[in-house]
Amino acid sequence: MSLLCEITYRCNLQCPYCYNPLSLRDYRDELSTEQWCVVLAQAAELGVVQTHFSGGEPTLRRDLPAMVAFASGAGLYTNLITQGTFLEDALLDELLAAGLDHVQISIQAPEAALADRIAGTTAHARKLEALERALRRDVAVTLNCVLHRLNHDAIGDAIALAERLGVRRLELANVQFYGWAYRNRLALMPTREQVERGEAVVTAARERLRGAMEIAYVPPDYFDDFPKPCMNGWGRQFMTVTPNGMALPCPAAAAIRTLHFENVRDRALRAIWQDSEAFCRYRGTAWMPEPCRSCDRREIDWGGCRCQAFLLTGDAGATDPVCSLSADHRLVVALREGNGQREPVARRA
Amino acid sequence: MNDAARPRFGKGVKLRHDADGTAMLLVPEGALALNAPAAVALELVDGERSVDEIVAAVISRFDVTLERAHADVHELFERLEVRGFLLLRQGSG
Ligand SMILES: C[S@@+](CC[C@H](N)C(=O)[O-])C[C@H]1O[C@@H](n2cnc3c(N)ncnc32)[C@H](O)[C@@H]1O
Ligand code: SF4
Ligand code: SF4
Numbered sequence: 001m002s003l004l005c006e007i008t009y010r011c012n013l014q015c016p017y018c019y020n021p022l023s024l025r026d027y028r029d030e031l032s033t034e035q036w037c038v039v040l041a042q043a044a045e046l047g048v049v050q051t052h053f054s055g056g057e058p059t060l061r062r063d064l065p066a067m068v069a070f071a072s073g074a075g076l077y078t079n080l081i082t083q084g085t086f087l088e089d090a091l092l093d094e095l096l097a098a099g100l101d102h103v104q105i106s107i108q109a110p111e112a113a114l115a116d117r118i119a120g121t122t123a124h125a126r127k128l129e130a131l132e133r134a135l136r137r138d139v140a141v142t143l144n145c146v147l148h149r150l151n152h153d154a155i156g157d158a159i160a161l162a163e164r165l166g167v168r169r170l171e172l173a174n175v176q177f178y179g180w181a182y183r184n185r186l187a188l189m190p191t192r193e194q195v196e197r198g199e200a201v202v203t204a205a206r207e208r209l210r211g212a213m214e215i216a217y218v219p220p221d222y223f224d225d226f227p228k229p230c231m232n233g234w235g236r237q238f239m240t241v242t243p244n245g246m247a248l249p250c251p252a253a254a255a256i257r258t259l260h261f262e263n264v265r266d267r268a269l270r271a272i273w274q275d276s277e278a279f280c281r282y283r284g285t286a287w288m289p290e291p292c293r294s295c296d297r298r299e300i301d302w303g304g305c306r307c308q309a310f311l312l313t314g315d316a317g318a319t320d321p322v323c324s325l326s327a328d329h330r331l332v333v334a335l336r337e338g339n340g341q342r343e344p345v346a347r348r349a
Numbered sequence: 350m351n352d353a354a355r356p357r358f359g360k361g362v363k364l365r366h367d368a369d370g371t372a373m374l375l376v377p378e379g380a381l382a383l384n385a386p387a388a389v390a391l392e393l394v395d396g397e398r399s400v401d402e403i404v405a406a407v408i409s410r411f412d413v414t415l416e417r418a419h420a421d422v423h424e425l426f427e428r429l430e431v432r433g434f435l436l437l438r439q440g441s442g
Contacts, residue, residue, distance in 0.1 A: 049365065049373075049380060077363060077375040102361040102377040140361020140377045168359070168433045169377055211431050216378070 002050040003043045003076075004240040004251055005036065007067065009056035013083055014120035015108060016345035017146050017188055019179040019252055020056065024348075030243045033063040035265065037070045039241055042269040044074040048239075054081035056243065065094035072099030079104065081144075084130035085123050092137055104171070105131050106144040110157040118150055120347050128165075135166060143167045147198065147220075148175040148188035155198045159205045162213060170213060172202065174220035178252035182311055184345045186338055195223050222336050226297060227304025227320035234282035234306055239273060247272045249279055252307040256316045282306050287317060291325045350400060350423055350430075354437045357396035362434045364391050376434050386411050390422050394435065400426065 009020050009027045021027070031039070040051065051071050058064055059082050071078050079102040080095065087105070095103075107127055108118035115124035134141045143165075145151070145158050155172060162170040174195075177185050190198075202217045209215070221228045231238045231250045240248040245263045248254060254261065259278045273279055281287065285298050292303040304320020312321045312331045321328040363375045372388035374381040383391065386407050393403045400422065407418045429435035 049375065075365075077365075077380075079377070101363065101375075104378075138360060140359070142377055171378075214432055 001046070001048045001237050001239070002052065003040075003048045004052045004054055004238070005039070005058075005067070006055050006240060006242050006251065007031075007036065007053055007058050007061050007064070008243050010060050011055065011057040011083075011348070012060075012085060012121070013057070013123060014347040014349075015118060015146075015180070016120075016184045016347055017118075017148050017175045017181045018348065019176060019181055020348070021179055021254060022183060022348070027243045030061075031241075031245050031264070033066055035245065036063075036067050039245075039264050039269060040067070040071045040074055040076065042264075043239075044071075044076055046270050046273060048076065050077040050079060052079045052081055057086070058082060059086040059091060065091075065098045068095055068100050069098035072101075077101050082106070083119075083123070084127040084134075087130035087134065089133060092133060092139075096137060096139055100139055102140040102142065103134050104142040104144050105134060106146065107131075107158075109145070109151040110154050110161040114151060114154065131167075132165060140169070141167065142169040142171055142216075144171040144173065146173050146175050147190070148181075149190045149194065150188070152190045152194040152198050156201045156205075159201070159209075159213075159215065163209070168213060169216065171216040171218070172198075173216075173218035176252075177222075178255065178307055178311070180346070180348060185335060187345050189222070189335060189338070190220060192223060192336075195220055221305075221322050222332055224322065225324040227301050227308070227322040229301045230305035230308070230320075233284075233302040235273070235279040236283065236302075239269070247276070247279075249282070250305075250307060252305075253278070255307055256310045258310070258316055282317065289317065289319060291323075292319050295325070350426060350437060352401040352404075353399050355396055355399050356394050356403075356426060356435050356437050358394060359433045359436055364388070364394075374429075374434070376432070386413070386418070386421060387425050390425060400437075 008030055009024050068078050078100050081104045084105040107115055109115040112124040116122050143162050175181050175188050202215055206215050235249045240251045241264055245265045246261045247264055248261055261278045262272045262276045288303050292298050304322055306316045309318040309320050310316035313328050319326040321332045361377045365375050366372050372383045389410055390403050390407055393406055404419050404422050426435055430437050
C-alpha cells in the first residue's frame with residue numbers, strides 16, 4: 001500500500017498538463033510538519049510501505065527533509081517527486097542524510113525551447129543540472145516526462161537524452177486528463193498517429209536498451225478499448241493526502257463534488273481508510289452498474305476511473321466512458337477526435 | 350552469471366521484512382513479493398558474498414538440491430539484474 005503526500009500545491013512552473021486542482025483557495029492552509037509526521041506514523045501503522053512526496057512542488061517546503069527523515073525512520077520507502085528547479089547540492093545533502101530512497105525528476109520536453117514553452121518559464125537548463133547532480137548521488141533516479149500533443153513527437157529525443165545522461169529508469173507517461181489537463185484537453189490530446197509512432201519508438205528503444213535502461217510507458221487510455229485499472233481499484237492500495245489534509249482515494253478525486261472527503265486533522269488515517277463514506281463508496285465491485293457488474297474484466301480494471309466518469313458524465317458511479325462498452329463512450333470518441341482544434345492553453349497563476 | 354561474482358543492490362533497492370514473516374523487495378516505483386528462499390538469498394546480498402556462497406546458504410536452509418537452488422538463485426538474480434536492482438559486475442551503478 002502506498003501514500004501520496006501532496007505537501008503543497010504551490011509551484012513556480014505553470015504546466016498546462018498539471019493534474020492539480022484549478023482553484024487552490026481551499027488548499028492554502030497547509031498541514032504543519034508535526035501534522036504530516038502524525039499522518040506518516042499512522043500510515044506506517046496502517047500498512048503503508050511506500051510514501052511519495054509530491055505536490056505542487058514539494059521542495060518549496062523547507063521542512064521536506066524533516067518529513068523524509070521521519071518517514072524513513074518509520075520504515076517507509078521514500079520517494080520525492082519534483083521538477084528539480086530547487087534541487088541544489090545542499091538540499092540533496094539534506095535529503096540523502098534523511099534517508100531518501102528515490103527521486104523522480106520531471107522534464108517538460110527533451111529540448112530547452114520546447115520545454116520552457118510548456119513550463120511557461122525558463123527552467124529546463126536548471127532542471128537538467130539537478131538531474132545530473134542527483135545521478136551522481138547515492139539515490140535511485142527516475143526521469144519523468146508527461147506526453148501530450150505538444151511534445152509527443154519528441155519521444156525519441158527524450159530517450160536519447162536519458163541515455164546520454166546515464167538515466168537508469170525513464171518514465172514516459174501520457175497525460176491524464178484531470179485538473180489543468182482536463183481544462184486543456186483539446187490542446188493536449190495527441191493524435192492517433194502520434195501515439196502509434198511514439199509506441200513504436202518506445203518498443204524499439206526498450207529492445208535496444210534492455211538491461212541498461214528501463215522505460216516505463218503509460219499509454220493514453222483515451223485510445224484504448226478498455227479503461228486503465230485506476231489506482232488498482234478505489235481504496236485498495238492507494239491513498240493521497242492533500243496539502244490541507246484531505247484524504248483521497250486518488251489524487252484527482254477532489255474534483256468529485258458528489259463525495260465528501262474527510263480530513264486527517266479530524267480523524268485517524270485508519271478510520272478514514274476503513275470506513276469513511278468516500279473510501280467505501282466505490283471499493284470492490286458491489287457498487288458497479290451494468291455493463292461492469294456482469295463483465296469479466298471487473299476485477300481487472302475495476303470499472304476504470306471514478307474521476308474520469310465524473311468529469312465526463314457527472315456521475316462518479318458510471319462506467320468509465322473510456323470503455324468501449326460504456327453507454328457514454330461517444331464522449332471519449334468526440335474528445336479524441338476533437339484534437340487538432342486550436343485552443344490557447346490556460347495556465348495556473 | 351559468474352558464480353564468483355559478489356552481488357550488491359542497485360540504488361533505491363531495499364529488502365523489507367514484515368511482522369507476519371513475509372518479505373518483499375522495495376524498488377523504485379514498486380515492490381516485489383518474495384518467497385522464503387528468495388528472501389534468504391537476498392538477505393545475503395552485501396557486495397561481499399559470492400553467488401556460490403549464497404546458493405550454498407540456500408541449500409543449508411531449505412530442502413532443495415544443488416541444481417535446483419543454483420537455477421533458482423541464478424534466475425532470480427538475472428531477473429533483478431536486467432532491471433538494475435542487482436549489480437553483478439564490479440563498478441557498475
Ligand atoms: C503534479 S506533479 C508534482 C511534482 C512536481 N511539481 C513535478 O511536476 O515533477 C507529479 C508528477 O505527475 C506528473 N504529471 C503532472 N500532471 C500530469 C498529468 N496530467 N498526467 C500525468 N502525469 C502528470 C509530473 O510530471 C510529475 O512527475
Ligand atoms: S506538473 Fe508542472 S505545474 Fe504541476 S506541480 Fe509539477 S511542475 Fe508544477
Ligand atoms: S464494462 Fe466495466 S469492467 Fe468491463 S471492461 Fe468496461 S469498464 Fe471494465
